[in-house]
Amino acid sequence: MAITQKQAEWFQTSFASMVDNVELALLGKRHVIELVFAAMVSEGHVLLEDFPGTGKTALARSMSQTLKGTSSRIQFTPDLLPGDVTGISVYDQKKGVFEFHAGPIFANVVLADEINRASPKTQSALLEAMEEGKVTIDGVTRSTGVPFIVIATQNPIEQAGTYRLPEAQLDRFMIKTSIGYPDLASTLKILEGTSDVMGELSPVVSQEVLVQMSDMSRGVFVNPLVLDYIAKLVEATREAKQIKMGSSVRGARSLTKLSKTWAAAHGRTFVTPDDVKTLAEVVLAHRLVLDPEAEFDGVTANAVIGQILLDIVPPSGSDVE
Numbered sequence: 001m002a003i004t005q006k007q008a009e010w011f012q013t014s015f016a017s018m019v020d021n022v023e024l025a026l027l028g029k030r031h032v033i034e035l036v037f038a039a040m041v042s043e044g045h046v047l048l049e050d051f052p053g054t055g056k057t058a059l060a061r062s063m064s065q066t067l068k069g070t071s072s073r074i075q076f077t078p079d080l081l082p083g084d085v086t087g088i089s090v091y092d093q094k095k096g097v098f099e100f101h102a103g104p105i106f107a108n109v110v111l112a113d114e115i116n117r118a119s120p121k122t123q124s125a126l127l128e129a130m131e132e133g134k135v136t137i138d139g140v141t142r143s144t145g146v147p148f149i150v151i152a153t154q155n156p157i158e159q160a161g162t163y164r165l166p167e168a169q170l171d172r173f174m175i176k177t178s179i180g181y182p183d184l185a186s187t188l189k190i191l192e193g194t195s196d197v198m199g200e201l202s203p204v205v206s207q208e209v210l211v212q213m214s215d216m217s218r219g220v221f222v223n224p225l226v227l228d229y230i231a232k233l234v235e236a237t238r239e240a241k242q243i244k245m246g247s248s249v250r251g252a253r254s255l256t257k258l259s260k261t262w263a264a265a266h267g268r269t270f271v272t273p274d275d276v277k278t279l280a281e282v283v284l285a286h287r288l289v290l291d292p293e294a295e296f297d298g299v300t301a302n303a304v305i306g307q308i309l310l311d312i313v314p315p316s317g318s319d320v321e
Contacts, residue, residue, distance in 0.1 A: 003219035003269050012267040021204050025062040028186035041213050042257045044174025045130050045150040054179045056153040060111040065201040069108030076118035082125035086135050112152040116162040130172040147210045174254045176286035220260035221270040225315035236308045242294035247287045255283045273314035281305045
């Protein structure tokens with residue numbers, strides 16, 4: 001069902017209230033907060049890659065406090081086992097049966113802290129949950145619940161003691177972004193303690209409202225010209241000479257879904273080409289595998305996406321409403 005203008009305005013107000021709440025704890029990073037919340041409403045997952053001490057964990061924790069749902073935190077380490085993430089079945093001697101003890105993956109907001117410090121085997125324990133919202137253990141499939149989002153953080157790969165995330169897992173993340181260091185004014189406020197509100201954030205949105213927002217976002221109109229624009233962008237990533245492997249179809253679907261949410265978050269009932277251009281880099285760049293020679297020459301996936309956006313002419317804004 002198509003979203004109405006009145007519903008879009010309600011969506012915009014609810015979305016802004018969530019962002020405002022988290023911004024109390026993460027000063028000067030409104031755009032990043034908006035991206036992460038948009039991914040959550042779009043039923044996607046988020047990978048935050050940045051240097052230590054920039055607020056990755058604070059962002060995830062603040063989001064969980066903003067929701068009236070359950071949250072969990074998994075500290076990934078080299079000795080972490082898959083069962084530590086998904087849970088295990090334990091034999092109860094008194095009852096004579098195996099009982100399932102749920103792991104931290106069963107929560108509405110799951111913070112996977114420093115995910116690239118765990119072994120690939122443990123990282124793979126997240127794949128089914130991230131793709132289907134379900135976990136199969138001992139032949140029994142269990143739902144992780146709705147809403148469900150994994151917010152994974154990682155330090156840059158060149159740091160010691162880390163494992164590169166495989167392409168199949170990177171593709172499960174709807175967006176990859178970074179917070180970056182705060183500006184001077186925000187740093188001063190942090191030092192003064194004015195933003196020290198962690199543990200004091202009040203929930204502003206219930207699980208039911210979040211599910212309702214997800215349903216509404218599906219009703220945002222996407223003109224066939226905009227869909228064609230998205231398809232051309234994705235196709236161009238596969239044809240770029242600096243790229244060994246381009247974006248998957250999942251990347252195109254993620255860009256479409258996120259563009260719908262982004263439009264509703266700004267009070268519109270339709271997606272514009274500017275929505276797509278704003279989100280293309282965070283959705284597509286981490287899905288690309290660079291050619292070794294291009295990577296050696298200093299080419300980055302973000303630069304390739306930027307050039308593609310310059311090369312492909314978007315449809316006129318007046319034609320897509």
